Structures are given as C-alpha cells and as structure tokens.
Amino acid sequence: MRSRSYHPRLSVHLITASIGIAACAQAQAQSSVTLYGLLDAGISYVNNTGGQHQYSFQDGVYTGNRWGMIGSEDLGGGLKAVFNLESGFTLGTGKALGGGAAFSRRAYVGLSDSRLGTITAGLQYDFINDFVAMYNVSGDVTGYGSHQGDLDRMGTDRLPSAVKYVSPTIDGFTFGGMYSFSNVVGDFYDGSGWSAGVRYSNKPLTIGLAYTRLNGPTLDPYAKLGLTSFLGQTVASVNHATDTVNDPYSGGNFRLDYSGALDLGGVYEIGKARIMANITRTTLAAGGVSSNLWTGEIGTIYNLTPFLQGIVGYNHTRFEGHHWNQFAAGLTYNLSKSTFIYGGVDFLKASSGVDPVIGGHFAPSLGSNQMDARIAMLHKF
Numbered sequence: 001m002r003s004r005s006y007h008p009r010l011s012v013h014l015i016t017a018s019i020g021i022a023a024c025a026q027a028q029a030q031s032s033v034t035l036y037g038l039l040d041a042g043i044s045y046v047n048n049t050g051g052q053h054q055y056s057f058q059d060g061v062y063t064g065n066r067w068g069m070i071g072s073e074d075l076g077g078g079l080k081a082v083f084n085l086e087s088g089f090t091l092g093t094g095k096a097l098g099g100g101a102a103f104s105r106r107a108y109v110g111l112s113d114s115r116l117g118t119i120t121a122g123l124q125y126d127f128i129n130d131f132v133a134m135y136n137v138s139g140d141v142t143g144y145g146s147h148q149g150d151l152d153r154m155g156t157d158r159l160p161s162a163v164k165y166v167s168p169t170i171d172g173f174t175f176g177g178m179y180s181f182s183n184v185v186g187d188f189y190d191g192s193g194w195s196a197g198v199r200y201s202n203k204p205l206t207i208g209l210a211y212t213r214l215n216g217p218t219l220d221p222y223a224k225l226g227l228t229s230f231l232g233q234t235v236a237s238v239n240h241a242t243d244t245v246n247d248p249y250s251g252g253n254f255r256l257d258y259s260g261a262l263d264l265g266g267v268y269e270i271g272k273a274r275i276m277a278n279i280t281r282t283t284l285a286a287g288g289v290s291s292n293l294w295t296g297e298i299g300t301i302y303n304l305t306p307f308l309q310g311i312v313g314y315n316h317t318r319f320e321g322h323h324w325n326q327f328a329a330g331l332t333y334n335l336s337k338s339t340f341i342y343g344g345v346d347f348l349k350a351s352s353g354v355d356p357v358i359g360g361h362f363a364p365s366l367g368s369n370q371m372d373a374r375i376a377m378l379h380k381f
Contacts, residue, residue: 030074037067040143041091042376049370050363051243059091062143062342062378066105072112082118083109106158117167117176124164127176127197128263129156131208135265137276137299138313139359141330141344142374146359147295148317148324149224152261152280153212154295155359159193172202182215190216207266214259220252226355226364227322230254231289238355243366257285272303276313293319299328307334311344324350326358343375 041059059065068086075081086106088097098104103123110120136154138145146155164178175198182191197210221227222236222245229235235254236247265278275298282293299313309332317324330344348370350356355364358372 031071033069033071035067035069036381037065038063038378038380039065039091040376040378041065042374044142044144044372044374044376046358046362046372047370048365048367050245051366057092058374058376060088060097061374062140062376064088064097064105065091068103068106075111078114080112081109082112082120108164110164115168117165119163119165121163123158123160124162124178126153126157126159126178126193126195126212127210128153128195128212128261129158130166130176131174131197131199131210132263132265132278135208135267135276135278136297137301137311138297138315138326138328138346140301141311141313141328142342142346142372144358144361144372144374145313145326145328145346146361147280147297147315148293148319148326149219149357149360151219151224151259151284151293152263152282152295154263154278154280157212159195159212169201172200174199174201192216204269205266207264209262209264211260211262213261214256216255216257217259218253218255220247220249221254222247222355222364223250223252223357224360225319226350226357227320228353230320231284231286231291233287238366240366245364245366255286257287259284274301276300291320293317308332309334322351322354324348324354324356338381339377339379341375341377343373345371345373347371 040062044058045055047053066086066088068084070084073081084106085103087103088105089095090097106123108120108122108124110118112118133154133156136146139155159178159180161183162178162180164176166176167174177196178194180193182188184191193212193214195210195212197208199208221230228237235249236245238245260283261280263278263280268275277298279296284291284293295315295317297313297315302310304310311330313328315326326346326348328344328346330342332340332342334340346358348356348358355366356370357364358370
C-alpha cells in the first residue's frame with residue numbers, strides 16, 4: 001500500500017480560537033486545530049498472485065485512508081507549539097490500521113520557530129519520505145508501483161519514538177535529522193534507527209538526498225522480493241509444478257543486522273511536464289553478509305489538459321545477480337480541487353529464478369511476470 005504523506009488541503013476547521021489578554025496593550029496567544037482527511041477506494045486486478053488471478057475491491061492503495069488533526073499555538077516571538085495526530089483505516093471494513101492504534105500514521109508534538117526550525121517528538125515520517133519519496137513517479141499511477149519490496153523506503157515510511165529536527169529554508173536549502181529510540185530495556189540498538197536529509201528547491205529544479213538506517217529490522221524476503229535465496233541463506237522453497245510455496249519467514253521474522261537506504265531524487269518542470277528521476281542504494285546485512293539493492297527510475301507526469309494528466313514511469317532494480325524491470329502508465333482526471341479519478345497498469349518482469357512481486361503488495365507471481373490494473377477515486381477534505 002502506498003502511503004503518501006502530503007497533507008490534503010486543510011479545509012475543514014474544527015476549532016479556531018483566539019484569546020486576547022489586555023497586558024501592556026499587546027495581543028497574546030492564538031490557537032487553532034484543523035480536521036482533515038483523505039479517502040481512496042476502487043477496483044483492482046492482478047494477473048498472478050500466488051498462482052491465481054484476482055479481481056478485488058481495494059482501498060488506501062494510491063495513498064492510505066486517513067483522518068487527522070493538525071494544530072498550533074502561537075507562543076509569541078515567532079515561536080509556536082505544534083502537533084499532528086493522524087489515524088489510518090480501511091474503507092472496506094471501517095477498521096483501524098496499525099494494530100488498532102488510535103493514531104497509527106502520525107502522532108507528534110513539538111516546537112516551531114520561523115528562524116530556528118522545528119523540533120518534534122513522536123511517530124513521524126523519515127527524511128526519505130520528506131525529501132525524496134515524491135519522485136517515485138511509478139507510484140503515482142496506481143499506488144502499487146513502489147520499488148521492489150519498498151526496501152529503499154520510497155513508498156513512504158515512519159520511525160516510532162523519534163525526535164526530529166527540520167531547519168527553516170535558507171537560500172532554497174532545507175535539511176534535518178532524526179533519531180528513533182528502541183525503548184527496549186537493556187537493548188539500545190535493536191529497533192532503533194535514524195534518518196537525515198537535505199533538499200534544494202529553486203524552480204524549475206527540486207532535488208533531495210536522504211539516508212535512513214534501521215537497526216535489527218525484520219522482514220519476509222520471499223514476500224518482498226520473490227527470492228528463495230537471500231544474503232547467502234535459503235529463505236523459501238517453491239514448487240512451480242504444483243504452485244506450492246514453503247515460506248518459513250511468512251511472519252516477517254527474518255532478522256537483518258541492519259538496513260541502510262540512501263536515496264537521491266528530483267524533478268525538473270518544463271512546460272506541461274514534470275520530469276522525475278531517482279536512484280537508490282539499499283544495503284542489507286545479516287549474519288556477516290551484506291549486499292546492495294540498486295534501483296534507478298525515470299518518468300514524467302504530463303498535463304494533457306487542465307483536468308487530465310498522463311503518467312508513465314520505468315524502474316530497474318539489481319540485487320545479488322538478479323534484476324527486475326517494472327513499467328507503469330496511467331491517467332488521472334480531476335473532478336475538482338479535492339476529488340479525482342485515476343486508473344492505470346503496472347507490469348513487472350524479473351530475471352530467471354525470481355517470482356515477480358510488484359512492490360511487495362501482492363503474493364509473488366508463480367509465472368514469469370506480474371501485472372496489475374486499477375481504477376479508483378480519491379477524495380480529500
């Protein structure tokens with residue numbers, strides 16, 4: 001599931017209050033809280049997921065369904081208290097995501113100064129999300145087309161229990177860093193992580209660079225990449241004659257020593273087109289063995305009319321002698337500033353010995369390729 005982190009237009013004001021206190025004839029603090037949300041639902045098709053094709057209702061694909069509150073209090077002198085609480089859920093069942101957590105997508109509080117920057121604490125997106133992930137152009141077609149397994153975190157990801165600093169923009173540059181605590185007694189390392197990044201924006205060019213490291217993360221290599229051998233270990237076995245899979249790590253319990261994603265991406269705006277490109281290197285290490293997963297991507301979003309956009313993207317991935325080629329193409333039609341309809345296809349072809357799986361969103365294909373198609377509606381409020 002692609003989980004876009006941009007805020008929709010914050011148009012519904014839940015509470016706006018200002019308190020005037022007569023003290024030396026100066027106005028005092030002003031507070032505001034804004035309610036917002038985003039809803040995505042449609043029909044999806046995949047030609048081979050675990051050996052079978054599937055038509056299904058799917059929601060929260062292009063971007064995760066959410067509702068949230070964002071607020072601030074003016075403390076004077078350019079200083080503000082800020083917070084953001086954001087809950088994810090599925091439209092199909094109405095159930096909360098993230099294990100039922102009240103605010104599974106984002107939950108933080110902090111201080112913001114127009115001259116010094118912003119520091120926040122809580123569940124927050126990392127700097128790959130903030131500075132680079134928006135250039136994953138293939139992901140803007142159906143929402144499924146993130147890079148292989150999203151191991152480079154271009155599908156947008158968060159760090160829990162994190163303290164984060166973001167600078168003000170200075171001559172087009174913005175930078176920041178964050179640290180995520182493990183909160184495990186006696187184990188400072190496992191479950192911890194950190195992220196840092198920098199962005200430069202001077203239209204028509206915007207470019208971002210970010211790195212995120214996770215210490216002791218776990219995953220399911222076969223579900224993420226369609227590989228039966230990973231970092232020198234056998235992680236799954238597949239009988240293609242009977243379409244049976246034995247995946248001992250299906251619970252996502254293959255432990256890495258660490259993963260480190262270094263992502264660079266940008267956009268150049270020219271006429272009606274936005275040309276996007278990115279390159280990512282993800283280092284994966286376990287049991288004294290490490291390998292780099294490389295992905296390069298290029299594509300464009302082109303304004304065909306004031307209401308209709310065409311999107312095409314291509315990315316190529318290499319890892320441990322295997323390679324993946326993924327194509328995406330689609331259209332979006334704006335019904336209003338807050339609502340659009342979108343549709344498109346993603347197609348993945350992998351090298352021999354790999355069961356293709358688009359972005360880790362489906363069960364790996366037991367054929368030579370995997371293709372999905374989707375038509376859906378997205379509304380933001």
